[in-house]
Amino acid sequence: xAVSLVDFFRVAWLVMRKDVRIESRSxxxxxxxxFFAASCVLVFSFAFVRAGRPVDGAEAGIVWVALAYAGxxxxxxxxxxxxxxxxxxxxxxxxxxxxxxxxxxxxxIMLLMVLVEAVVIFFVSLxxxxxxxxxxxxxxxxxxxxxxxxxxxxxxxxxxxTRAKSRAVLLPVLLYPVxxxxxxxxxxxxxxxxxxxPNLDLARFWLALVTFFDVVFLTLALWTFEPLMTE
Amino acid sequence: MTGMSRRTQTLxxxxxxxxxxxAPLLIALAPNEAxxxxxxxxxxxxxxxxxxxxxxxxxxxxxxGVYLFKGLPEADRLAVSAAELAVLFGFMGLTTGPLWARVxxxxxxxxxxRTTLALILEMNFVAYLLLRKYGGPGAxxxxxxxxxxxxxxxxxxxVSVNVWRTLHPETTVVPTLPAAMAGPFWWCxxxxxxxxxxxxxxxxxxxxxxxxxxxLRFAYEEE
Amino acid sequence: xxxxxxxxxxxxxxxxxxxxFTVFVEAIQPAPVEEFVPIGELPEEDRLxxxxxxxxxxxxxxxxAFGYFWMLSRRLSAVxxxxxxxxxxxxxxxxxxxxxxx
Numbered sequence: 061x062a063v064s065l066v067d068f069f070r071v072a073w074l075v076m077r078k079d080v081r082i083e084s085r086s087x088x089x090x091x092x093x094x095f096f097a098a099s100c101v102l103v104f105s106f107a108f109v110r111a112g113r114p115v116d117g118a119e120a121g122i123v124w125v126a127l128a129y130a131g132x133x134x135x136x137x138x139x140x141x142x143x144x145x146x147x148x149x150x151x152x153x154x155x156x157x158x159x160x161x162x163x164x165x166x167x168x169i170m171l172l173m174v175l176v177e178a179v180v181i182f183f184v185s186l187x188x189x190x191x192x193x194x195x196x197x198x199x200x201x202x203x204x205x206x207x208x209x210x211x212x213x214x215x216x217x218x219x220x221x222t223r224a225k226s227r228a229v230l231l232p233v234l235l236y237p238v239x240x241x242x243x244x245x246x247x248x249x250x251x252x253x254x255x256x257x258p259n260l261d262l263a264r265f266w267l268a269l270v271t272f273f274d275v276v277f278l279t280l281a282l283w284t285f286e287p288l289m290t291e
Numbered sequence: 292m293t294g295m296s297r298r299t300q301t302l303x304x305x306x307x308x309x310x311x312x313x314a315p316l317l318i319a320l321a322p323n324e325a326x327x328x329x330x331x332x333x334x335x336x337x338x339x340x341x342x343x344x345x346x347x348x349x350x351x352x353x354x355x356g357v358y359l360f361k362g363l364p365e366a367d368r369l370a371v372s373a374a375e376l377a378v379l380f381g382f383m384g385l386t387t388g389p390l391w392a393r394v395x396x397x398x399x400x401x402x403x404x405r406t407t408l409a410l411i412l413e414m415n416f417v418a419y420l421l422l423r424k425y426g427g428p429g430a431x432x433x434x435x436x437x438x439x440x441x442x443x444x445x446x447x448x449x450v451s452v453n454v455w456r457t458l459h460p461e462t463t464v465v466p467t468l469p470a471a472m473a474g475p476f477w478w479c480x481x482x483x484x485x486x487x488x489x490x491x492x493x494x495x496x497x498x499x500x501x502x503x504x505x506x507l508r509f510a511y512e513e514e
Numbered sequence: 515x516x517x518x519x520x521x522x523x524x525x526x527x528x529x530x531x532x533x534x535f536t537v538f539v540e541a542i543q544p545a546p547v548e549e550f551v552p553i554g555e556l557p558e559e560d561r562l563x564x565x566x567x568x569x570x571x572x573x574x575x576x577x578x579a580f581g582y583f584w585m586l587s588r589r590l591s592a593v594x595x596x597x598x599x600x601x602x603x604x605x606x607x608x609x610x611x612x613x614x615x616x
Contacts, residue, residue: 213440220436225427234422237415238440241447244455265454273447280443287359288436333571340575383578387571394567486579493586500593507600 068163071156075164080171082141089137090172094179097130101183119190120250124206124243126180127173131210132232134172135218138165148222152289162285166215173207195253198263202253205270206246209277213238216281220288245270306485309478333391335476339483340383341409346487347377348412351419352442355435364502367431370438372494374419376487381413404453411448415441 083089101122108118142148151161181192192199217234221227249266252259351373358366388406389399400406415437422434 216436220433221426223427224422224430224433226425230418230422230426233418234437237411237418238437238444240411241444241451244451248455269447269451276443276447277440280440284359284436284439288432332568336575337571379578379582383575386574390567390571390574394564490582490586493583493590497586497590497593500590500597504593504597504600507597511600511604 068157068160071160072163072167075151075161076167076171079138079165079168083168083172089134090175093130093134093137093172094176096133097126097176097180098183100126100129101180101187105187114188117251117255119184119188120247120254123180123184123250124246126184127177127207127246128210128236128239128243130176130180131169131173131214132235134176135169135214135235136228136231138169138172139218139222142222158286158289159282162215162219162281165219166211169215170207170211173211177203177207190254192250192254195258195260195263198260198267199250199253201267202246202249202263202270205267205274206242208274209242209270210239212274212278212281216285216288219285241273242270245273302485302489306482306489309482309485333387335479336483337384337387337391338476339480340380340387341405342480343483343487344377344380344384344409344412347373347380347491348416348442348445350491351377351416351438355438355442359432359435359439367435368495368498368502369491370435371423371431372491372498374416374434374438375494376490377416378413378420379490380487381409381416384409385413402456404449404456407452407456408445408448411452412441412445415444 104118104122104125105114108115108122139148142151152158154161184190185192214231214235217238218231221231221234224230245266249263249270252262252266351370354366354370354373357363358370385406388409392401392406393399419434419437419441422437423430426433
């Protein structure tokens with residue numbers, strides 16, 4: 061049975077719409093994750109502020125670490141939902157391309173992360189008077205590709221761990237070593253944009269690296285989703 | 292050592308002899324390295340150990356890929372054996388590295404590319420083993436995914452850490468190996484390779500026997 | 515899988531390109547700053563004695579290697595013992611612990 065591209069994206073869209081609809085009813089994951097992200101920023105502020113001023117370059121690190129923690133939390137919560145009444149199995153049994161299900165879930169997670177990002181950047185800009193949007197195209201590009209990279213790996217791992225034991229603690233254990241390049245690129249790219257003497261070439265390099273990471277790992281995820289989710 | 296085949300025992304003896312013969316050879320005959328002195332002798336086994344870890348990572352990654360897509364249980368057994376060895380040799384490298392760094396550069400952790408890459412890979416494969424141990428039934432497949440991702444991640448981690456580090460002061464100067472040191476060095480590499488292969492074989496045998504035991508238990512339960 | 519071949523090729527190609535990427539990276543990196551002094555240039559008093567570190571490193575490697583072998587052989591003998599008892603108990607002629615190739 062040949063699957064057209066239109067069908068593929070239609071399925072992905074349907075899965076994403078389902079997730080968004082469920083979430084919009086209670087907004088539990090959105091609110092709690094956003095609040096968690098804000099608390100992260102606060103805690104890091106206490107760690108990295110000396111005499112009322114942030115340690116040089118701390119803002120970039122705080123943004124990405126808060127995002128990584130909040131993202132991982134959101135991933136766990138989002139997939140926990142699929143456990144109720146064996147919803148995940150139901151989804152997988154549907155006569156659709158499984159990779160499309162993965163993309164649908166991925167889009168939902170990315171949307172959530174974008175909203176959380178907005179909260180994090182708001183608070184960091186507020187606390188440290190950082191001009192994040194001095195080079196808006198590069199900065200947004202960096203955020204977007206970093207979010208995609210983190211979400212791709214995170215969605216795959218969270219999905220495959222849904223039915224495993226100790227999944228709550230195993231997700232971060234598995235996720236962080238693999239997303240190290242995204243974090244390094246994100247932090248250093250952001251740093252090169254907000255520092256006193258911005259280095260745009262370097263920022264472009266980091267952006268290119270993360271984009272490349274996204275392409276490779278999205279391909280890998282689409283390739284391995286089917287065998288990983290089959291019992 | 293009981294439980295191993297005749298061939299493994301013989302190989303083990305040979306490896307032991309080779310390594311034992313090499314150690315005093317290195318210490319006595321090889322010249323002291325000009326910029327780093329006596330402590331550079333650590334390089335003779337620190338680098339081969341790193342080679343072996345790298346080899347183990349790739350064996351595990353490829354075997355995991357085969358297991359994931361072909362479902363061959365032998366591939367999974369090879370993967371778990373390689374993962375354990377990656378963690379073992381990685382640990383050896385991560386302990387000897389700082390010992391070398393402390394004497395040569397005054398810091399325990401030089402934050403150079405190779406050490407940091409080794410640490411991240413080590414964490415990745417410890418995570419693999421944790422997943423297998425605590426993930427419940429069916430975790431072998433999930434772990435295979437982790438190993439595959441870890442393997443593909445190597446170039447990205449290398450590049451990102453490398454560029455990240457060059458923005459900071461250069462802390463390590465690894466000398467190129469002069470001819471007199473090359474001989475013992477490659478001897479050590481071969482010795483460690485033999486050690487690695489023997490360990491891999493032994494560990495695979497353990498997995499095979501365990502699988503056989505499980506099969507038998509299952510078969511007898513049905514009677 | 516239907517198009518797994520195409521995907522595999524794509525991934526391999528991307529990987530190869532990715533590894534070549536590292537070559538271009540070298541060209542755009544800023545020059546590293548020298549901060550640490552190689553031990554050869556340090557005065558005698560500042561140097562740490564190398565011998566204990568060297569010995570410690572050697573010992574660690576040997577202990578770990580032989581520790582692993584010992585643990586492996588112990589586990590292996592336990593499993594093989596159990597195989598023997600299991601097959602003996604059921605008097606099965608075809609099963610049993612074979613010591614052949616590994």
